[in-house]
Amino acid sequence: MQIYLDHNSSTALDPRARDAMLPFLGEHFGNPSTHHWAATESRRALGEARERIASLLGAKPAEIIFTSGGSESNNYAIKGLLLGLHLAGSGPLHVITTIVEHASVLAPLAQAERFGVRVTKLPVDRWGRISAEDLRSAITPDTSLVSVMHANNEVGTLQPLGAISAICREHGVPLHTDAAQSVSKLPTRVDELGVDMLTLAGHKLYGPKGIGVLYVREGLQLEPLVDGAGHESGRRAGTENVAYAVGLGVACDIAAADMAADDDGPDSLRGVRDHFYDLLHEAFGDGVVLNGHPTERLPNTLNVSFVDRIGAEVVAGLDGVAASTGAACHDGSRKLSRVLSAMKVDERVGLGAIRFSTGRHTSRPEVEEVVRQLRATVS
Ligand SMILES: Cc1ncc(COP(=O)(O)O)c(C=O)c1O
Numbered sequence: 001m002q003i004y005l006d007h008n009s010s011t012a013l014d015p016r017a018r019d020a021m022l023p024f025l026g027e028h029f030g031n032p033s034t035h036h037w038a039a040t041e042s043r044r045a046l047g048e049a050r051e052r053i054a055s056l057l058g059a060k061p062a063e064i065i066f067t068s069g070g071s072e073s074n075n076y077a078i079k080g081l082l083l084g085l086h087l088a089g090s091g092p093l094h095v096i097t098t099i100v101e102h103a104s105v106l107a108p109l110a111q112a113e114r115f116g117v118r119v120t121k122l123p124v125d126r127w128g129r130i131s132a133e134d135l136r137s138a139i140t141p142d143t144s145l146v147s148v149m150h151a152n153n154e155v156g157t158l159q160p161l162g163a164i165s166a167i168c169r170e171h172g173v174p175l176h177t178d179a180a181q182s183v184s185k186l187p188t189r190v191d192e193l194g195v196d197m198l199t200l201a202g203h204k205l206y207g208p209k210g211i212g213v214l215y216v217r218e219g220l221q222l223e224p225l226v227d228g229a230g231h232e233s234g235r236r237a238g239t240e241n242v243a244y245a246v247g248l249g250v251a252c253d254i255a256a257a258d259m260a261a262d263d264d265g266p267d268s269l270r271g272v273r274d275h276f277y278d279l280l281h282e283a284f285g286d287g288v289v290l291n292g293h294p295t296e297r298l299p300n301t302l303n304v305s306f307v308d309r310i311g312a313e314v315v316a317g318l319d320g321v322a323a324s325t326g327a328a329c330h331d332g333s334r335k336l337s338r339v340l341s342a343m344k345v346d347e348r349v350g351l352g353a354i355r356f357s358t359g360r361h362t363s364r365p366e367v368e369e370v371v372r373q374l375r376a377t378v379s
Pocket of ligand 1: 008009068074102149181201202203
């Protein structure tokens with residue numbers, strides 16, 4: 001029996017997305033930038049995919065830039081904006097971010113620091129949230145960008161984007177959010193979130209791997225990272241990956257329909273996840289601790305610690321269950337994950353962390369089986 005509870009890591013391509021992609025890996029091979037018969041269908045499909053993605057985000061199609069995934073989108077948002085400002089002759093540059101961002105935000109910022117950009121990393125509370133007041137105090141006249149993730153990949157905690165956006169607007173600072181984990185699980189309409197740039201990763205929402213999107217609000221100037229011909233309106237050179245864009249477009253349509261139909265009932269994403277936690281609590285009482293915000297959290301994410309245990313060992317004792325340990329990026333390590341450390345989780349608790357992330361098809365019997373196995377393993 002195989003039970004997949006690692007949807008924050010990646011999701012299976014939806015068969016409807018795959019079916020829509022197949023003709024673009026075959027007969028519809030034309031380059032969408034050309035204007036003859038062989039390109040008609042690829043050009044139309046690329047435009048339709050852009051519209052579908054824009055519709056999910058409440059954006060204009062022209063504000064959608066295709067990239068190779070979430071990592072490239074984050075790199076582009078940060079480096080593209082800073083490089084643009086630098087080339088425009090701006091003075092000292094300052095960026096504010098959080099200590100719990102994905103590596104694809106923190107690494108380009110570390111690189112920017114080597115070029116003289118000042119970076120402030122805001123701390124988080126024990127649930128993994130930053131304080132809007134800390135952000136307000138950190139803003140200076142040099143602040144050129146704020147980058148705060150919508151939802152954390154390890155613990156699922158949501159950042160208070162409404163308050164963050166209000167402060168950024170007040171100071172005229174553009175706001176980027178890495179929404180790789182939240183798109184499809186929660187509404188992510190750019191005007192409601194109040195963001196100027198947003199990162200989306202195809203493989204987190206049942207689309208293909210190796211494709212993503214950076215939403216860039218009309219009027220915001222970024223310097224391209226990939227220079228060449230004028231693809232993506234001169235913002236990212238390279239012939240578009242039409243098949244993957246088509247798959248992502250369909251995945252976005254499915255996500256929108258799914259969220260609209262979600263009744264938050266017992267079999268919904270949240271319903272199954274909460275059932276899972278209730279069963280764990282029943283089985284282990286205080287021996288199991290929730291990591292992440294109790295309510296302001298992705299509806300599919302359950303990061304729990306088995307106190308005085310090692311998460312990787314507990315997972316190894318399960319049969320056919322795919323889940324990540326607290327140190328999600330360095331499995332098997334006995335070091336507290338960067339995110340749990342930032343949340344100042346006690347070592348006795350943090351080392352026993354396991355991230356279970358449920359998905360569209362996760363059922364109540366599946367999580368019941370995992371709890372049955374955990375009872376046998378942990379006791
Ligand atoms: C929050 C977050 N941002 C960015 C990424 C990177 O996305 P990709 O794998 O498409 O480069 C991930 C994926 O692990 C993620 O969880």
